Amino acid sequence: MxxxxxxxxxxxxxxxxxxxxxxxxxxxxxxxxxxxxxxxxxxxxxxxxxxxxxxxxxxxxxxxxxxxxxxxxxxxxxxxxxxxxxxxxxxxxxxxxxxxxxxxxxxxxxxxxxxxxPTTLTLYYQYRKVVESLSGVLGAERAAAAAADGDRALAGADGVERLGTELVRIFTGAAEVACAAAGLDEEYAEELTGTYRSFVRYLVAAAQxxxxxxxxxxxxxxxxxxxxxxxxxxxxxxxxxxxxxxxxxxxxxxxxxxxxxxxxxxxxxxxxxxx
The missing domain is CATH 3.40.50.1820 (Alpha/Beta hydrolase fold, catalytic domain)
Known part of the structure; x- marks a missing residue:
């Protein structure tokens, strides 16, 4: 091992x-x-x-x-x-x-x-950066929808921990659909979403x-x-x-x-x- x-x-x-x-x-x-x-x-x-x-x-x-x-x-x-x-x-x-x-x-x-x-604004800013950097995979329509979902999540945010959980949920859903539509394998999608989830956990823990x-x-x-x-x-x-x-x-x-x-x-x- x-x-x-x-x-x-x-x-x-x-x-x-x-x-x-x-x-x-x-x-x-x-x-x-x-x-x-x-x-x-x-x-x-x-x-x-x-x-x-x-x-x-x-x-x-x-x-x-x-x-x-x-x-x-x-x-x-x-x-x-x-x-x-x-x-x-x-x-x-x-x-x-x-x-x-x-x-x-x-x-x-x-x-x-x-x-x-890190604050809720930190998590939101990093989320938007990731969505924008992956617009080529997500496509213009999905990237715009993911950005709008992030906006709504921030508006209703109840602390760093809960916002982090919600942004991971939104991103995971958008990325999995986009990867499947682009013909990318599940391993790539899992690494992509897993890396984002890991980064959010790091930010949430730092905020403590x-x-x-x-x-x-x-x-x-x-x-x-x-x-x-x-x-x-x-x-x-x-x-x-x-x-x-x-x-x-x-x-x-x-x-x-x-x-x-x-x-x-x-x-x-x-x-x-x-x-």
Missing amino acids: TTTPVWREIGADPGGPTIALAVDYAATGRPEAAFGDLADGLGAGTALWETVQPPLGAEADFDAADYVDRWLSAVPDRPVGAVLGFCAGGAFAGELAARLAEDTGRAPALLLFDPES IDRDERWAGAVVFSSATPTSGLNPLDPAARAALVDRELRFDVAHADLLRTPEVAAAVDEVLAGKGAR
């Missing part, structure tokens, strides 16, 4: 005294840069390991603690100098860093990139974490996209939520592939002794 890994090493390992852990839902073909892009731009002092999602379906009943427990159970056997998180991964990163501090007595540096605590408590000591790297990360918050709320914020004039999708961001990460890690 093949065992699914919990972490994967990205970038070169310089063999330093500590490693950094990165939390993200990395998916093939997504437009946003990932931690692999950031790793390519970091200096020689950082060994970076990234979370791997559970096998499709295994996450069905996961809550935030289940994700974090899974990651903690398989942390590479080296001291963790820093924990990084992108987007909704920022919520998990704060919890993971806190749990590592409790378990080891040493608090890792916490670096967050456009961090978000108290960002006010877990982000207090974080250094945040913010893009210029108005709807991403801390940008929707007023300046006072942003300042109260984290330790320090560094802003970059780049789009959210490019944040992790921007050389200036990588240089700033190197500087922060070195300053916090996280290498």
Whole structure:
């Protein structure tokens, strides 16, 4: 039986005294840069390991603690100098860093990139992105119908958990019909719907974490996209939520592939002794 890994090493390992852990839902073909892009731009002092999602379906009943427990159970056997998180991964990163501090007595540096605590609007936005990206499979009519169904689900939303369940139901129905009409096999449809269900579970679980408590000591790297990360918050709320914020004039999708961001990460890690 093949065992699914919990972490994967990205970038070169310089063999330093500590490693950094990165939390993200990395998916093939997504437009946003990932931690692999950031790793390519970091200096020689950082060994970076990234979370791997559970096998499709295994996450069905996961809550935030289940994700974090899974990651903690398989942390590479080296001291963790820093924990990084992108987007909704920022919520998990704060919890993971806190749990590592409790378990080891040493608090890792916490670096967050456009961090978000998912809301119903987050789920709706991601749903619309997925529907639009699959319009070629769904077809114009089905894509429009799925978008309208998503609009109605948001209007009647009663919390993140219930909206997530409803959006998965809508998407699964639309995708299965579209795949059958296009002559695509059931395996493809199952992978497509299973991946979306997995991503929604990840977002719903991330929403369970108290960002006010877990982000207090974080250094945040913010893009210029108005709807991403801390940008929707007023300046006072942003300042109260984290330790320090560094802003970059780049789009959210490019944040992790921007050389200036990588240089700033190197500087922060070195300053916090996280290498």
